[in-house]
Amino acid sequence: MSCGLPSDSTLHRYASIIPDWDAFVDAALTPLPAVLRVNTLLAEPEDVVKRLARRGFHLTPLPWGGLYQCAASGLGRTLEHWAGWFYLQEATQTLPPLALDPQAGETVLDLCASPGGKASQMAALMGNRGTLVVNEPIARRQPALLANLNRLGVLNSVVTAYRGESFPGSGCFDRILVDAPCSGEGTLRKDSSMRRGASAATIRRLAALQRRLIVRAFDLVRPGGMLVYSTCTFAPEENEAVIAWLLESREATVERVALPASTSAGLTTWDGAALPEELAGCARVYPHQGDSGGGFLARVCRPGNES
Secondary structure (H helix, E strand, C coil): CCCCCCCCCHHHHHCCCCCCHHHHHHHHCCCCCEEEEECCCCCCHHHHHHHHHHCCCCEEECCCCCEEEECCCCHHHCHHHHCCCEEECCCHHHHHHHHHCCCCCCEEEECCCCCCHHHHHHHHHCCCCCEEEEECCCHHHHHHHHHHHHHCCCCCEEEECCCHHHCCCCCCEEEEEEECCCCCHHHCCCCHHHHHCCCHHHHHHHHHHHHHHHHHHHHHEEEEEEEEEEECCCCHHHCHHHHHHHHHHCCCEEECCCCCCCCEECCCEECCEECCHHHHHCEEECHHHHCCCCEEEEEEECCCCCC
């Protein structure tokens, strides 16, 4: 057991499933680097790089397009930031929209959207064409969401405020992102309190909500459509177990995710219990694999053809 984390941290329970545990702990204790995603709705990457270089910010490109790391602080106070040329976003948090891969002209739902980083990324992937429904039920989180959508030039969005587990409709979306509320263990590099891990009670409470959200989202996807489920936590109860619940509840299939980042396969066993073998097609993201935060994502398809 590494001595880097608090001795009472519940994260120690993951030592057997996280590859290179010592490297994980070292990364967990290292500050998170500043990363920006160029907003291609309003700017080109080369223009952002040049303008920020003139202001003294030297950007290092990351392996997938439009992401840059910067050692200096203060990016959020630049004119380019307020003009919507880029969005400050963890590299890991850009992966769920890439896995969903929304297309121009489609009808897409972001079920748990605030503060809008993933929604704005999806709008850029869609070229502002089609319909992007951006849902956030918590009133205090809506102003930040609306401000970001406006600042980043998102024009194809409709903002709603339904509880995710009771969002109305049936089979009406081509693609859905469920970036679920979670215990947030993967944010331990920017929130040092998370180095103690989440309590069992917190994990149980959130897993119950996550099961309701994913089943509702699946019913909202049209036959032949897909959803991506993502979290920023390591707890299998909030990740693979939620997908396993969906597979038991609905005729869903897990599609293997190919990502432009180093990831680990989803778990097929946990705490002495077997999980469906197809969960190996999910992706676990650990901080030491890409110098970012941690998380989980799964791409789920609803069989059939649109009627």
